[in-house]
Amino acid sequence: MPQWPSLPFIPYPPSKAGYWSPVTSTLNWCEEDYYATIYSAEIINTVTNLLFMWLGIKGIRSCRRNGHDSIFEVAYYGYLLVGTGSFLFHSTLKYPMQLVDELSMIYTTCLMCYASFSYSRPTGVRIFLAIALTSLAVFITLYYHYLQDPVFHQNAYALLTTVVVLRSMFTMEITLRPKWRQTTEEDRLARQKQGLTVPSKEHQHYENVRDTKILKTMWFMVVYGLSMFLGGFFIWNLDNHFCTEIRGWRRVVGLPWGIFLEGHGWWHVMTGIGAYLYIIWGIWLRHSLNNRQDEYYLWWPHFWNFPEIIRLDPSGKNKNGLAKKAS
Template sequence: MAPWERQGFWGPPTSTLDWCEENYVVSSYIAEFWNTVSNLIMILPPIYGAIQALKDGLEICYLLSFLGLAVVGIGSWCFHMTLQYEMQLLDELPMIYCCCVFVYCLCECFKQEKSISCLPIVILLAFSVIVTVVYLQWKEPVFHQVMYGIMVGALVFRSVFIVSWVYPWLRPLCYTSLGLFLLGFILWNIDNLLCDTLRATRERLPPIVGAVTQFHAWWHILTGVGSYLHILYSIQIRRTYLKHRPKVQFICRFWPLIDTESQKSS
């Protein structure tokens, strides 16, 4: 039996997608091991970010951004661990919801402190409901991917507009975030298009070396870091508009976080 046809603890896949990683090779309890554990980058740092956002009293949309990213990571973990359809929904639908929160934060970054705009909330909520209902009835992964692409496109357009015309000094953070996401997207496509070649290559390599060719796992890592940086970018825009002096600090000289304790500028 080919490695990607092995059966494990969760039984035959019921999801509409089964990625390029061979199933149940590393563990009989985890269908796609590397695609699963790579989601830690989307779970642990955002949880820490959410705790910090709560301590710093940031507006709730930024707290929801961190929590949304963590939920996406948890859903993706469950999906790749089990390859069950219910867990696939737990992965894919939160991607739409989280992107809606990201879009709201960027669209409403130039407003009075603690004010809430109902119109964008209604529009984004309606979009989420429509996508959910249609996707539950029409189980076509391409539909989800197109809807997700629309939201990402809106984020890119708004982000580039802000660093081009409002806060050009934020370009490094903005373009690093977008660049990581783009690189992850390229690797995701390579994983889809050259799957047979990648599987054949992994058969000839030692397991640890072969793990480097798990490009869908790299998609998780790169988009996880890119999304985290996007939240920091969004917070920095907002705090700057409110006449604070936010700056990026590093935990253990490695992991970035926005220092929101800076005093307001005069």
């Protein structure tokens, strides 16, 4: 047992039967059950979901206030449902609440998949994609309920998330990287002959500089978000593999210090931030696809702030009357 520095602490209370007993979920995490209150099976795993719930409401309000596409408002409702489902699951450790928690993750990722792959597609393709993704979500729901194997859910979620993120990365590069859309003199002449609008060289240079700057910030957001996801996953796996030792350490250091050794709670915090960043990225990318970069800007003064895509008024100022910041 490691020697911890002598700090004032409160001894951990013993676990006891809770209001929601018995446990019926197929998963039970490393946090001890009902040690803090009889009304919450895993108090830290429960309250860390408040971040999800707050950011979900923040995102919904931002979509309405700034006129973002409705698919992202729906995605934020899904994000809010994930946090609410996880809150109820860790409070009760009941199987129905476990399904709400885990399956809402699948449904929200399917929504983001639709947002990524349906853009600018013909109506028939969008309908087919909607039916295909709905069918996939139903299949995962029924098969997971039949198997009751968390590994199946985790693999399905990881695969869907990987597909969506890689697709968004590809779209981002093709849309914003100047070298992929560089207009040669031959292209300019061909567009003129067809009666199409040809941007001046000065305007093209402005767009190249603007979009290169946006692209750089987007890549930072992607790396930051993925780092939060993977870091949270790593900490959670330490929790899974060394649970006996970690529980012992918690009881040595006592409360409140043992809170910082709750690996699954860190998973909630870090994935909550990562998922929020992904939706923000998706919103900004959609405005870029619509060639509306000059109508919106990213408010993100420091990396520890929660960013927001804000619409400018026609004068080029934000809702507080301040001039647009550089993206």
